[in-house]
Amino acid sequence: MSQTPNDPAGTTHQFQNFAGQAPQQPAKAPGMNQGLVFGIAAVVVVIAIAAVAFVLM
Template sequence: MSQIPNDPAGTTQQFENFARQTPQQPVKTSGVNMGLVIGVVAVVAVVAVAAIAFMMV
């Protein structure tokens, strides 16, 4: 008696449906937040200018 092979990963149609699906949420990359870096640099520059102006008075 021959048995039908059982594919534990599913059928070809199930895989094709899965492959056609679009991601539900966009993939977020973990990188440097440029807005945060620019903000920190701006704050440091303003504090440095204020410190220099305060020392000159």
């Protein structure tokens, strides 16, 4: 079985180039995801409407 040569200097150099690159996407500001907040609000509204409908029956 033949083995392919492993060049640690080459992989280290490639990793250093990768690590030195600037991020491709801008970093997100910390905080909650807006979709998550709107989803939770929608669930609360639906539950409130169902509770009011149940009480009025």
